[in-house]
Amino acid sequence: MFSQSRLYYLFIGLFLVIQTSSSYKPSSIKNLGAFCANDTSHGYPNLNPIDQSQPRLINKVENGTLYQIGSGDDQIWLIHVYGNTGYDFGYAYGTLLRDQIHKVLPRAWTHFQQEIIDSLKDLKLPKWFENIIVNQGLDVALDFQNELVKKYTDEEIYNEMRGLADASQIDYKIVTRLHMLGEITRGRCSLYGLWGNVTLGGKTLQLRALDWDVDAGLQDYPVVTIYHPRTSKLGHAFANVAWAGYIGTLTGMSSLRLGISEIGVSFPDNTFGDESMSGLPFIFVERYILQYSETLDDALSFISDVRRTCHLILGVADGKLGTARMIQYSHSKVNFFDDQNLQPLADWHPRIPNAVYSGMDWLCPSRQYKLYRAIIDQYGQITPELSIKNITSIVKTGDLHVGVYDLTDNIMYVANARGTDEQGPKEAYNRQFVKIDLNIEFARQQ
Incomplete structure (x- = not known):
């Protein structure tokens, strides 16, 4: 029945x-x-x-705390950042994940440079932008794209990327370029x-x-970042799922x-x-x-x-x-x-x-x-x-x-x-x- x-x-x-x-x-x-x-x-x-183990404390700095979650080959970095400015967020992040950022970002940049050039015909990009990539390089094209979007992007985003680059001692332009890739890929x-x-x-x-x-x-260094604003101008707490050095949101939940x-x-x-x-x-x-x-x-x-x-x-x-x-x-x-x-x-x-x-x-x-x-x-x-x-x-x-x-x-x-x-x-x-x-x-x- x-x-x-x-x-x-x-x-x-x-x-x-x-x-x-x-x-x-x-x-x-x-x-x-x-x-x-x-x-x-x-x-x-x-x-x-499903792994339900508790986070394990790894390190702590001003405005940031680093944990690991998961087990075996499925561990994830869980980082908490606190601040009054985007730079506070980025500097704490870059300090705690300096080694991981240095391992993943240059490798990812090299890979995407070649991958995008090899698949240009499938990306359906504007012809003028495609010509910049072919004639001047992907780095020049993405720097130009960054100039196109700057006036629409919150300054605190750039402050956060600058803090991340300063603390991890990685090229700021590599950080900004990688954050432009999503619009292409x-x-x-x-x-x-x-x-x-x-x-x-x-x-x-x-x-x-x-x-x-x-x-x-990218999957070698998965990161879940928990943002804790100390001022209302930075909004409210939220969780961002990405990889070391990436502050854009593709996946996440908010405290609301x-x-x-x-x-x-x-x-x-x-x-x-x-x-x-x-x-x-x-x-x-x-x-x-x-x-x-x-x-x-x-x-x-x-x-x-x-x-x-x-x-x-x-x-x-x-x-x-x-x-x-x-x-x-x-x-x-x-x-x-x-x-x-x-x-x-x-x-x-x-x-x-x-x-x-x-x-x-x-x-x-x-x-x-x-x-x-x-x-x-x-x-x-x-x-x-x-x-x-x-x-x-x-x-x-x-x-x-x-x-x-x-x-x-x-x-x-x-x-x-x-x-x-x-x-x-x-x-x-x-x-x-x-x-x-x-x-x-x-x-x-x-």
Whole structure:
């Protein structure tokens, strides 16, 4: 006999199957690359136990404390920085992670220089910018790009990068150049925001799966930074998931229980607007949301008003309100979606009650449908643990790192790709996740 709850979820599944009969009108999906058109393979459940060990104190300096979390080959640096200025943040960070910064940034810079030159034809950059890279070098191009975005970027961001460079004694220009790379490379990623009936107990959950370059060595030095502003001009406490020397936000949660996700779009359609290299880089748009926005409405208003740059899909979830939004993002257009109007609406990307989601790109049928199926298969029972076991690993998304946010209980789960000389699976979604209780970390005093 089926229980009433089981019958309810079977009904939801039937409703969603019927709904998939809709077709997608705005643009043809012909001529997509093999990445999005043909990948229908599925992965295996991630059966690794989640590491729940306590942070281990490593070092302490003025305005900063360094811990390690995780175990074995899946350890992560957990750094707390405190300050009245961005420079305070950066100097503490650079002091505590000097060795790691020197090992990862020069290697990453060398790798990306060659990688971008080798793949210029696939990046769809403006011809004038491509010519600068070819004729004068990537360093000159990124320095020029930095000049284009400076007037839109908070001065405290540059102060933080300067403090990081001064303390770690690394070239400041390498730091700024690496923070411009996201606008060029973007990455293929996946996200969801789930709430209400789709999750166990009605929790608000969010996925940020980062599918980016695993050959640059970034995963050798994964870092979760907890920011503790000592003045309101620097916003409120937030957690940023990245690598040694990187202060932009791709993955993170705020102390006000907002979460952020992002997908670079390589396959847009005619519902997107145009792009620009002049505006606030998206890694700082996302950081602003975590650092300064108090509500979901604050975040959406900021996205609407900011000078945007490239084609993206953003996800913002709010654990206080118990909901999430997906944003279609470009320089000239922005559209906000919930579970009732989610786009693109197609048989390979149906709407799901109490969910927004996107798999790997905008027009990416096989990847979108795999994520849809994984959510539907777990509908009504989804927890962070179940998502780790049966969603990201089955869909095979999040090769560089994965963040799963419990925005109801303020807990984050993080995994990173296999580092150099480490053992086990390569992709983050197949590796051990580390549980971080942000209630404790946001309240931690120096």
